[in-house]
Amino acid sequence: MKKIIFEQLSNMILATLLASAVATTIAGSTMNTNSSDYLVEIHFDKLWLVFILAAFIFTVLRYGYSKYFGKHDGYDTKNAELSYQDEREQIISQHATKITYQFMSNILAASLVILVFGNALTSSVLVLRLMPVILIAVCLNLMLFVYLIAWIFYDHKL
Amino acid sequence: MEVVNHVQYYRKQAGLTQENLAQLVTVSRKTINSLERGNYTPSLLLALQIAKVLHLDINDIFSIEE
Numbered sequence: 597m598k599k600i601i602f603e604q605l606s607n608m609i610l611a612t613l614l615a616s617a618v619a620t621t622i623a624g625s626t627m628n629t630n631s632s633d634y635l636v637e638i639h640f641d642k643l644w645l646v647f648i649l650a651a652f653i654f655t656v657l658r659y660g661y662s663k664y665f666g667k668h669d670g671y672d673t674k675n676a677e678l679s680y681q682d683e684r685e686q687i688i689s690q691h692a693t694k695i696t697y698q699f700m701s702n703i704l705a706a707s708l709v710i711l712v713f714g715n716a717l718t719s720s721v722l723v724l725r726l727m728p729v730i731l732i733a734v735c736l737n738l739m740l741f742v743y744l745i746a747w748i749f750y751d752h753k754l
Numbered sequence: 755m756e757v758v759n760h761v762q763y764y765r766k767q768a769g770l771t772q773e774n775l776a777q778l779v780t781v782s783r784k785t786i787n788s789l790e791r792g793n794y795t796p797s798l799l800l801a802l803q804i805a806k807v808l809h810l811d812i813n814d815i816f817s818i819e820e
Binding site: 669681682683684685751753754 | 781797800
């Protein structure tokens, strides 16, 4: 169970950092198509550096975990959250994946509806530009969280 | 139909702990514990491995209850 908590928490932190970095780029970038000079300015915030740094740290931590602690609980960097120690954990992983898939179908459908009616919800251009990023980030984090909770639930049940 | 097992009884008779048996059949201790409590039905492969380690016939350890 520790490996799944470790993996999912690191994934959630990275997903949030990536979404934040993308959001700052979208918010800070400008595009001018009115004049004859087509001008696009893409702004990269410090958050990108934080994200790259965090990704590097978590990669090192994953390798460290797989080498020292993960040997005993079946963690490997290739399978990540789908790692399993034995057949029981493999079944738990399959159940958790199924629950996550079912949840994601609903949450993605809800996101599409929010995107469609986004114009009615706000008049801010910035919010409209950021809305897809926020929705994808929320969906991604929810998916990772649901998998974690489902895994813990079935680990206690089975 | 339900699969019932006598793993705990035969394991104790063999003088093995859950950890020992888990190591012998290369699963986690939690899997053996879950199996003994009847929460988890093992695969045929694991059932055969347990029977082999305990030097018993698979039918002595696992049976179907209707």
